[in-house]
Amino acid sequence: xxxxxxxxxxxxxxxNQFIQGVYNWMAFGLGLTGLVAFVVANSPTLKGLIFGNxxxxxxxxxxxxxxxxxxxxxxxxxxxxxxxxxxILYSALNGATLSAVFLAYTAASIASTFFVxxxxxxxxxxxxxxxxxxxxxxxxxxxxxxxxxxxxSVVNIFxxxxxxxxxxxxxxxxxxVGLTAYDTQRLKTMALTQPDGLDAGVIRKGTILGALSxxxxxxNMFLFLLHILGISRD
Numbered sequence: 001x002x003x004x005x006x007x008x009x010x011x012x013x014x015x016n017q018f019i020q021g022v023y024n025w026m027a028f029g030l031g032l033t034g035l036v037a038f039v040v041a042n043s044p045t046l047k048g049l050i051f052g053n054x055x056x057x058x059x060x061x062x063x064x065x066x067x068x069x070x071x072x073x074x075x076x077x078x079x080x081x082x083x084x085x086x087x088i089l090y091s092a093l094n095g096a097t098l099s100a101v102f103l104a105y106t107a108a109s110i111a112s113t114f115f116v117x118x119x120x121x122x123x124x125x126x127x128x129x130x131x132x133x134x135x136x137x138x139x140x141x142x143x144x145x146x147x148x149x150x151x152x153s154v155v156n157i158f159x160x161x162x163x164x165x166x167x168x169x170x171x172x173x174x175x176x177v178g179l180t181a182y183d184t185q186r187l188k189t190m191a192l193t194q195p196d197g198l199d200a201g202v203i204r205k206g207t208i209l210g211a212l213s214x215x216x217x218x219x220n221m222f223l224f225l226l227h228i229l230g231i232s233r234d
Contacts, residue, residue: 011192018191018207019129025211029091030218036095041102050096057097064093068212075209080201083208090212094219101226109231116229117222124177125214128184138182145175165227172224180217187213 040046050057067090075083101110128135149168156164187210194203 014194015188015191018194018203018210019187021203021207022187022210022214025087025207026214026218029087029211029215032088032091033095033098033219036092037099037102040096040099046096047099047103051100051103060093060097064090064097067093068216071209071212075205076202078205080204080208083205087208087212091215098219101223104233105226105230106233109229110226113226113229114222117218117225120177120225121180121218121221124180125184128181129188131181131185135182135185138178142175142178142182145171146179149175169224169227173221173228176217176221176224180214180221183210183213183217 040050050060067086071083071086071090078086149172152164152168156168190206190210194206
């Protein structure tokens, strides 16, 4: 029986630990977002505070964007505890603003869409983790597509076209399906290329950044799917 080289075994353990950490933090972030969204949606006081005050609502949106950009651009200059705290704060704030989902769609359609999204996300992650195909070339294509749907969504705020909204939703699902596979493979590569003896704080920051990427992929895929599959309360 041929023995597995010790270095290969250590590398595989390191990769597994890193990927597990990424998914654990992503799951924690999603759970916190869902919990906060549910609490806000069922609290008349919090609903009135957030949705009855446009200044506060848009302030939360701007705060979320600032947190994402700060984490993405400066995570390597932060303490690991700071990066973790910012990710938790972002997940909570996102839950507060996404509580609007519970007000707009029925609980049954939210639940069914969540399971569809979860199944799609898992399948895409497995593909990204196991495929031998290099998905690096997907990055620029998917990024351009993402910019395109952002522009189309902004334009549709003014023209209020149901057809444009539907097209954006379907393209959005396609883009985040691709981004999920792409980001998963990118994180696997990151784990494989980490040098031995890396500081635990540096590893933690890497897992937080990876968790943020997959968290954003999941949330956006869910929202686009909800626009397609969700049943309005109206």
